[in-house]
Amino acid sequence: METTRNVFYAHGFGKVAPWVDLANSEEWDGFGRFTDHLGNPSWIRSFLAHWKLVPSSTKNAPSSKLLKLRRVLRRTAERLAAGRSPSPVDLAKLNHSLNVRVRQKFVQNQNGLRSELIPLRKDWSWVIARIAASLGEMLANREAERIKICANSGCQWVFYDPTKARIKRWCNDKTCGNRARVRRARAAQKRNA
Secondary structure, three states: OOOHHHHHHHHHOOOOHHHHHHHHEEEOOOOOOOEHHHHHHHHHHHHHHHHHOOOOOOOOOOOHHHHHHHHHHHHHHHHOOOOOOOOHHHHHHHHOOOOOEEEEEEEEEEEEEEEEEOOOOOHHHHHHHHHHHHHHHHHHHOOHHHEEEEEOOOOOEEEEOOOOOOOOOOOOOHHHHHHHHHHHHHHHHHOOO
């Protein structure tokens, strides 16, 4: 049995943003095996702890709301990877999930004062809002063209392409990229045989 740490980190989560992890929580391993991490309380705890999104009560995660948000995030990632904008319907759903009550507060840091929005309640609505906001933050930083879907049809992992030329095709060159090269080599051997 995998430890809590392995459930989250060993599967490649926790590298980009909360919205990417939620979109990838429905995971295909590239060999046809499927895992829905939202059904795993250890994965959810690790996800929340890693992104510092622990609600005041971690009991009874709102599965249906998380599933709906995951579908919206997945569709949005697919559209962005295809060079299209998020659909108006999905934008409306994302905006709805951002609707939590907050107050503004000044916070002192090493660079002086900054303004910060503080939720009135750190509940699951706040967690869902922060996940959705993480997508908005990435889009506001003009990084939409770096959002990709793994070219391995058995994987479909949402990933961030950090390359200067933005030419990365696979979520992981050592796994999905290598599988694609092996398939091409075997196909070439069959043609030449």
